[in-house]
Amino acid sequence: xxxxxxxxxxxxxxxxxxxxxxxxxxxxxxxxxxxxxxxxxxxxxxxxxxxxxxxxxxxxxxxxxxxxxxxxxxxxxxxxxxxxxxxxxxxxxxxxxxxxxxxxxxxxxxxxxxxxxxxxxxxxxxxxxxxxxxxxxxxxxxxx
Numbered sequence: 001x002x003x004x005x006x007x008x009x010x011x012x013x014x015x016x017x018x019x020x021x022x023x024x025x026x027x028x029x030x031x032x033x034x035x036x037x038x039x040x041x042x043x044x045x046x047x048x049x050x051x052x053x054x055x056x057x058x059x060x061x062x063x064x065x066x067x068x069x070x071x072x073x074x075x076x077x078x079x080x081x082x083x084x085x086x087x088x089x090x091x092x093x094x095x096x097x098x099x100x101x102x103x104x105x106x107x108x109x110x111x112x113x114x115x116x117x118x119x120x121x122x123x124x125x126x127x128x129x130x131x132x133x134x135x136x137x138x139x140x141x142x143x144x
Contacts, residue, residue: 003106007126010107014100014133021099022135025092032088036081043074100134 004010047070055063104110104127113123131137 002108002111003103005108007107007109007113007130010103010110011130011133014103014130017099017103018096018134021092021096029088032085039077043077047074096134097136100131100136104130 004013047067051063051067051070054066107130110126110130113126
């Protein structure tokens with residue numbers, strides 16, 4: 001059983017679904033950006049306040065020690081944030097590829113094109129056109 005009869009019908013649906021996925025990604029990404037900016041500002045102000053308080057109450061050397069510890073914590077948080085962003089972006093790309101691939105698999109005309117004796121470039125061109133609707137680039141060297 002197929003979800004789409006023609007390649008054009010499938011291409012329209014791919015465009016629509018990818019736009020929805022892009023909107024969801026953009027809003028989640030924007031929300032994450034706001035959250036990380038808030039945490040970043042809170043961390044910086046807390047670190048500065050703690051260093052100043054330690055300097056005024058305990059002296060220069062304890063404040064320097066606290067400054068080093070706070071810097072290590074800040075760098076660790078930065079590395080973790082970069083790792084989270086990279087994983088989120090990779091997950092988004094994979095979900096977009098899987099969405100388009102599943103929709104192409106549900107297209108009757110495309111599946112009949114694969115089963116026929118048409119030239120290979122014709123099959124690749126149809127796949128490339130549908131991938132373009134999903135803002136994806138097809139690489140024949142890799143499985144994308």
